[in-house]
Amino acid sequence: xxxxxxxxxxxxxxxxxxxxxxxxxxxxxxxxxxxxxxxxxxxxxxxxxxxxxxxxxxxxxxxxxxxxxxxxxxxxxxxxxxxxxxxxxxxxxxxxxxxxxxxxxxxxxxxxxxxxxxxxxxxxxxxxxxxxxxxxxxxxxxxxxxxxxxxxxxxxxxxxxxxxxxxxxxxxxxxxxxxxxxxxxxxxxxxxxxxxxxxxxxxxxxxxxxxxxxxxx
Amino acid sequence: xxxxxxxxxxxxxxxxxxxxxxxxxxxxxxxxxxxxxxxxxxxxxxxxxxxxxxxxxxxxxxxxxxxxxxxxxxxxxxxxxxxxxxxxxxxxxxxxxxxxxxxxxxxxxxxxxxxxxxxxxxxxxxxxxxxxxxxxxxxxxxxxxxxxxxxxxxxxxxxxxxxxxxxxxxxxxxxxxxxxxxxxxxxxxxxxxxxxxxxxxxxxxxxxxxxxxxxxxxxxxxxxxxxxxxxxxxxxxxxxxxxxxxxxxxxxxxxxxxxxxxxxxxxxxxxxxxxxxxxxxxxxxxxxxxxxxxxxxxxxxxxxxxxxxxxxxxxxxxxxxxxxxxxxxxxxxxxxxxxxxxxxxxxxxxxxxxxxxxxxxxxxxxxxxxxxxxxxxxxxxxxxxxxxxxxxxxxxxxxxxxxxxxxxxx
Numbered sequence: 001x002x003x004x005x006x007x008x009x010x011x012x013x014x015x016x017x018x019x020x021x022x023x024x025x026x027x028x029x030x031x032x033x034x035x036x037x038x039x040x041x042x043x044x045x046x047x048x049x050x051x052x053x054x055x056x057x058x059x060x061x062x063x064x065x066x067x068x069x070x071x072x073x074x075x076x077x078x079x080x081x082x083x084x085x086x087x088x089x090x091x092x093x094x095x096x097x098x099x100x101x102x103x104x105x106x107x108x109x110x111x112x113x114x115x116x117x118x119x120x121x122x123x124x125x126x127x128x129x130x131x132x133x134x135x136x137x138x139x140x141x142x143x144x145x146x147x148x149x150x151x152x153x154x155x156x157x158x159x160x161x162x163x164x165x166x167x168x169x170x171x172x173x174x175x176x177x178x179x180x181x182x183x184x185x186x187x188x189x190x191x192x193x194x195x196x197x198x199x200x201x202x203x204x205x206x207x208x209x210x211x212x213x214x215x216x217x
Numbered sequence: 218x219x220x221x222x223x224x225x226x227x228x229x230x231x232x233x234x235x236x237x238x239x240x241x242x243x244x245x246x247x248x249x250x251x252x253x254x255x256x257x258x259x260x261x262x263x264x265x266x267x268x269x270x271x272x273x274x275x276x277x278x279x280x281x282x283x284x285x286x287x288x289x290x291x292x293x294x295x296x297x298x299x300x301x302x303x304x305x306x307x308x309x310x311x312x313x314x315x316x317x318x319x320x321x322x323x324x325x326x327x328x329x330x331x332x333x334x335x336x337x338x339x340x341x342x343x344x345x346x347x348x349x350x351x352x353x354x355x356x357x358x359x360x361x362x363x364x365x366x367x368x369x370x371x372x373x374x375x376x377x378x379x380x381x382x383x384x385x386x387x388x389x390x391x392x393x394x395x396x397x398x399x400x401x402x403x404x405x406x407x408x409x410x411x412x413x414x415x416x417x418x419x420x421x422x423x424x425x426x427x428x429x430x431x432x433x434x435x436x437x438x439x440x441x442x443x444x445x446x447x448x449x450x451x452x453x454x455x456x457x458x459x460x461x462x463x464x465x466x467x468x469x470x471x472x473x474x475x476x477x478x479x480x481x482x483x484x485x486x487x488x489x490x491x492x493x494x495x496x497x498x499x500x501x502x503x504x505x506x507x508x509x510x511x512x513x514x515x516x517x518x519x520x521x522x523x524x525x526x527x528x529x530x531x532x533x534x535x536x537x538x539x540x541x542x543x544x545x546x547x548x549x550x551x552x553x554x555x556x557x558x559x560x561x562x563x564x565x566x567x568x569x570x571x572x573x574x575x576x577x578x579x580x581x582x583x584x585x586x587x588x589x590x591x592x593x594x595x596x597x598x599x600x601x602x603x604x605x606x607x608x609x610x611x612x613x614x615x616x617x618x619x620x621x622x623x624x625x626x627x
Contacts, residue, residue, distance in 0.1 A: 012244050014618035017409040019400050055601035056567050070565035071555075119573060120555050123397035125409060130618040130625075134247055152240035153605070 004181035007137040008173075010147055012155040013162065015048060015127045022124035027072055028114040030064070031103040033124060039092040040126035046086055046095060047165065048127040051157045054201045061197060062086075064099060064122075071118040077106045086161075087196070090168050131158065141182060145212055153201040160204060161196055174208065187215045226417070228278040230610075236416045237610050245610065248617040249283035255620065256286040258339035262302070262348035264291045268412065268539070269345050269368055272612070275415050279613050290335045292349045298327040302348045305382070308375035309347065321381055328352055337361070341620050344389075353388045362623045365389040368412075370536060371401040390623060395537050396558045408619060411561065412537045413612040414546060414603070419515035421546055424523055432520035436476075438506055443473040443586055446525040448518055448540045449532070450479040451491040451509070456531045456554075459575045461498045461505065463531065466579035468504075471586050478508035478521055522547050527585050527592070531578050532556055542607045545569065545599030550592035552581045562607065568599035 020041055024030035045063035053060050060066060061082035069078035080102050089095045107114035134155065138144035159173040167176065175188035194207050226232075234242050257280055261269050273289055280287035294302075301320045308314035328351035337355060344352060345366045353363055365386060371379075371394070379401075386392060391406040400407050414421055430440045438444060445464055449455040457477050464475040477495060492509060499505040510517060522528060528544035528551045535557030542562060544551050551569035553559045563569035570581040585592040605611070 012247060014244075014248055014614055014621075016615065016618050016622050019394065019397050019407040019409055021402065023397075052606060053564070053567075053602070055598060055605065056564070060564070060567055066564065066567075070560070070571065119571075120560055121398075125397060128622055130248075130621045132247055132251060132621070134244075150240055150243075152238070152244040154244055155240070 001140045001142060002182050003140050004138075004177070006177075006181055007139040008144055008147075008177045008181070010134045010136040010138075010151065010155060011131055011158060012134055012152060013129050013131040013158040014154065015051075015129055017044065018126040018128055020124045020126055024118070024122040024124075026115055026117055027068070027074065027077070027103060028107055030068075030122060031100065031107050031114070033122075034064075034096060034100045034103060037096065037124055038126055039096075040128065041124045042092045042096045042099070043165070044125050044127035046084075047162055050086070050161060050196060051154070051201075054153065054157070057198050057200060057203070064103075067118070067122045071120050071122065072113075072116070073119075074106070074113060077103070080106070085197070087164065087170065090164075090170070092165065129162070141178075141184075141212060141215070144178075145209060148205065148208060148212075151205065156201050156205050160194075160208075184215065187211060228275055228282075228417075230279050230282040232417060233608075233610050237604060237608065241610065245614055245617065246283065248614065248621065249285055252283075252285050252617065252620055252624075255341055255624070256288070256339040257341045257343070257620070258288045258290065258337065259343050259345065260290045260292065260335065260337075260349045260352060261345035262292045262294070262299075271415075272413070272609070273345075275418075275609050276613060276616075279609070286339075288339060292327070292331050293334070294327040294331075294348075297323050298348075305347050305378050306369065308378040309382075310370055311373035311375065314375045314378055316377055325351060328354070341623070343616075347382060350382060350385045353385055356388060362620075363389045364391050364393060364619070364623075366393045366410075367399070368395060370396075370399040372398055374401065391619075393619070396561070398557070399536075410612065410615045410619075411558070411607055412539055412542075413607050413609050414539060414542050415609045416546060420519050421543060422519070424516075424520060429520045429523045432517055433524040436506060436508060436517075436521075438474060438476060438521075438524070440524055443471060443526040444476055444524055445473055445527050445529055445582060446476040446478065446521055447529040447531065448478050448522065448543075449530070451477075451488045451495065453487075453491055454532060454534045455479075456533050457491065457495045458498050459533075459578070460529055460531050461495065462575045463529070463578040463582065464505070466576065467582045467586070470583055473526070473586070474504040474506065476506045476508065476521055476525070478506075478510055478518065480510050480512055480514070518543075519547075522549060525549055527552060527582050529578065529582070530554065530559065531572070531575070532559070535559055538562065541569075542603055545596075546603045546607075548593075548596035548600045550585045550595045551599065552578055552585065554578075562602065563599075564602070567595070568602045569595055 022033045024033045049063045065078045065082035068074050136147050138147050163173040171192050175192040178184045179188035190211050263270050277289050301323045332352050332355045341362050343364045343366050346368055387404055393408045393410050394400045395412050433440050447460045522544055528549045530541050530553035532554050537558035541553055551563055553563050555571040563571055565571045572578045572581055
C-alpha cells in the first residue's frame with residue numbers, strides 16, 4: 001500500500017456566530033445590505049448554512065433563498081438564489097457579487113415587490129471559524145479510511161466543504177491529498193463530485209467510504 | 218407512579234453519546250483540551266428555578282467532566298435587591314418602570330457586596346443576566362476575559378434603566394444574546410448562542426409508548442384520535458383563544474382533540490384570568506382539554522408532546538420558544554407563528570410550518586392531518602435540526618469555541 005509523502009492531518013472546526021448591525025425588511029433592503037455585508041456574513045449564510053442545515057437535502061440551498069421564499073413569498077427570485085452553487089466560487093467576494101446582482105436585477109424588474117415588507121426581517125450574522133487539530137493522521141489509504149469512519153460532521157464539513165475557500169481551488173482537502181500524496185486522481189475527482197446539496201454530512205461520509213472501498217483501500 | 222430517574226441524575230458527557238454520537242463528544246473533548254490551563258466562572262442570581270439555573274445545573278458538570286476548572290457562583294441579595302432586579306427585568310423587556318431613586322443604589326450596593334464576597338479570579342468569567350452585571354466594576358489588574366450572557370430581549374429597553382446599565386455592559390469583552398432580534402446597538406462584539414434543551418432531562422428523554430398512553434389517558438385524552446397540542450403558560454401573548462378558534466376550523470374536517478396545557482395560572486393573576494377566558498371559549502366541548510399543570514410536570518409535558526399528532530405554538534410574541542424545540546426534538550410536526558426565535562427553529566416547509574393568522578394555522582393543521590407522511594418527514598427533519606443546533610452539547614461547544622476565540626484574539 002502506497003505511503004503518503006505528507007500524512008493527512010485531521011482537524012475540526014467550531015463556529016461562533018457574531019451579530020452584525022445589518023438587517024433587511026424587504027427585498028430592496030436585502031439588496032442594499034448585501035452590498036455592505038462582510039465576507040464572514042456571506043460565509044455564514046451560504047457555506048455555514050449548509051453545515052447547520054445539512055440534514056435538509058431537498059430545496060434548502062442558502063439562507064437568502066429560504067428567506068426570500070418564506071418571508072417574501074417570491075419563488076422566482078428564491079429559485080435563482082438557490083441555484084448558486086458554492087462549489088463554483090473561489091472567493092466570497094464573487095459569491096456576494098452574484099447574490100447582489102440577482103437581487104438588484106429582480107428589484108429593478110419588479111419595483112413594487114422590492115418594497116413590499118417581508119413577514120419577518122432578515123438578520124445578517126457572521127461566522128467565525130475556530131479550527132482545532134484533532135491529533136489524528138493517516139499516512140495511507142487504510143489509515144485514512146479508519147479515521148474518516150469516525151469523524152464528526154464538523155470535521156467532514158471542515159475538510160470537504162469549507163476547505164474550498166481555504167484552498168482557493170475547485171477541490172477539497174480530501175481530494176487534494178488523495179491526488180497529490182497517493183497518486184489517485186480519478187478517486188479524488190469522484191470524491192470531489194459528491195453533491196453536497198443532496199447529501200447530508202453522514203451521506204457524504206458514507207459515499208466517501210464507499211468510493212474508497214471500491215478503489216480497494 | 219415511580220419517581221423519574223432523569224429528574225435527579227448525575228451528568229456525564231459520555232451519557233450523550235447515544236444521542237449525538239461518539240465523534241461529536243470526541244470533538245467537544247478536543248476543543249476542551251485546548252482550554253486545560255484556563256478556568257471558567259459562571260455567575261448568576263439563582264441556583265434553582267428558571268431557565269438559566271437549569272442550563273447551568275447541566276453545563277457545570279459537563280465542564281468538570283472535561284477537566285476544565287469551573288466555578289458557579291450565585292449572587293446573594295435581600296428582597297429589596299430582587300424587587301429592583303425584577304423591575305429592571307420588566308423595564309428591559311420594554312415594560313413600564315416605576316422610577317425610584319434608591320433602586321440604582323440598592324442594585325449597586327448588592328453588586329458591591331457580592332464583589333467583596335465572590336473571588337472573581339478565573340480566566341474566563343461569564344456573567345448571566347442583569348442582576349450581577351455590575352460585578353464587572355471590579356475588573357482591573359486582571360487579564361481575565363469577561364462575557365455578559367444576556368438571556369432576555371433587549372431590543373426595546375426602557376431608556377432610564379438601560380442608560381444606567383449600559384456603562385457596565387460596555388466594560389465586557391463581549392455580550393451573548395439568544396436571538397439577533399434581542400440585541401441592542403453596542404460598541405462591544407455581540408455573539409449569538411441559542412437556548413438549548415437537555416435531551417436526557419425528564420421533559421425530553423425517550424418514553425415507552427405505553428407510558429405515554431397511560432399518562433395522557435389519565436387526563437381523559439383519547440390516544441386513538443388526533444391530538445392537537447399547545448404547551449404554554451396561560452398568557453394572552455401565547456394566543457390560546459386563537460388556538461381554540463383554529464381548532465374549531467379544523468374540527469369541521471377532522472375528528473380531533475385539542476390540548477392546551479401549561480402553568481402559571483396559580484401564581485399570576487393575569488394567568489388566572491386568561492385561563493378563565495379559555496375555559497369559557499372551550500365551553501362544553503369534551504374534546505378540548507385545558508390542563509393547568511403544576512411546575513413539577515416535566516414528565517407529563519413530555520408525554521403530552523409525544524402523544525400529539527400536531528404541536529401548535531401560535532404565539533403573538535415569543536422569546537426563543539423552547540416548547541417548539543422540545544416538540545421538534547420529539548419528531549412532531551409543528552405549526553407555529555413566525556415570531557421571536559421560532560423561524561430559526563421552524564424552517565418553513567422543512568422542519569415545520571410557519572403561520573401568520575388563525576386561519577393559516579387551521580389550514581396548515583388540516584394539511585398535516587391529511588398528509589401524515591409529510592408530517593412525519595417534517596418531524597424527522599425538525600429532530601435533526603435540534604440535534605445539530607439546539608441541544609445542551611451544542612451549547613457547550615459554542616461556549617468552548619467562544620472561549621478559544623477570545624483567547625486567540627488577545
